[in-house]
Amino acid sequence: MNKASIAKLPVRDRSLTEQVHDTLCEMLLDGTLRPEDRTSIRELAEQLGVSAMPVRDAVSRLVAQGALTVERNRAIMVKLLSPEEFRDLTETRILLEREAVRKAAERMTPERLARLEDINARFVQAMSDPSAPGAVQLNKQFHFCLYEGADSPTLLHLTTINWLKAGPIINLDLGQPSRRQRNALSVSAHHAMLEGLRKGDAIAAADAVECDIRGAFEFILKNTLPTRAGEE
Known part of the structure; x- marks a missing residue:
């Protein structure tokens, strides 16, 4: 810690x-x-x-x-989630976070979009430069800035609870130089979310957040969970 x-x-x-x-x-x-x-x-x-x-x-x-x-x-x-727990949590996250992004896209303001662009620019820099700290924090800021735009306290509350469970294991790899494939996927998904938001395409933005979540899940399931379990 x-x-x-x-x-x-x-x-x-x-x-x-x-x-x-x-x-x-x-x-x-x-x-x-x-x-x-x-x-x-x-x-x-x-x-x-x-x-x-x-x-x-x-x-x-x-x-x-x-x-x-x-x-x-x-x-x-x-808690270190089992693969089965992580899979179940991922599917629940996709349902909730797609809806949060869809609602946020419909309510997007120029001010919030500008804030998201700024956070993402710093996120991309942190992901590309191992000496630049903060990729994990900036990823969280980006997602929650977007989800808060849904203007749904209940949806935000449920999403936060899921992130409390998923966040620690997701953050194990994010931004690490040895995880370039996953880092590139996350950067690409963020760009796709922003593009959907700029165009007012709520479905495209929701598809992008699902791609982000599924990509992280598949990478972690393949590369992290088996290793961690083997250390016990």
């Missing part, structure tokens, strides 16, 4: 548990927490600069959502 990237939480109006939960979600989504990473309530509390209680409550929520597991020794672990 990349401890250096975790900042202590600022004081906000929302409850401390909500703040901790949101921070842990970001850590799952942006690659800070990776499959089979192990930590503890006390370690997380120390890193976040809070007491154990809000961390325990936030972790309990993420366990219920299927993003974390608690082992017998009380260690908290990021």
Whole structure:
């Protein structure tokens, strides 16, 4: 786990548990927490600069959502999905994210499209230059900027829950120099999504996000899950 990237939480109006939960979600989504990473309530509390209680409550929520597991020794672990679980999750993601993109395309504004173009330009740079950090974070920013444009809180909530489960394993390979084929597929899918959005073609944009999801699934199923399982 990349401890250096975790900042202590600022004081906000929302409850401390909500703040901790949101921070842990970001850590799952942006690659800070990776499959089979192990930590503890006390370690997380120390890193976040809070007491154990809000961390325990936030972790309990993420366990219920299927993003974390608690082992017998009380260690908290990021769950590594089985191939069957990953396949089922992928099919569910495709259904939800196609609909999110379709709705977002119908509601697209010039301002949001410009923001997506800017995020994607930085994403492409990060993917092509191993010395440029942030490919994982920029990929997440791109997708959620798009999904937020659907203006559907329920759809966004369900999509986020699925990303909490899928994000850590997807982020294992994204942006790594040795994964050029997958990186090229992701860049191509993003370009296709943007092209569909520019033309107002909701179906083309939805097809592109499905291609992005399926491409990542097939690559990970072939190259990552068997390797990880063999390490156990």
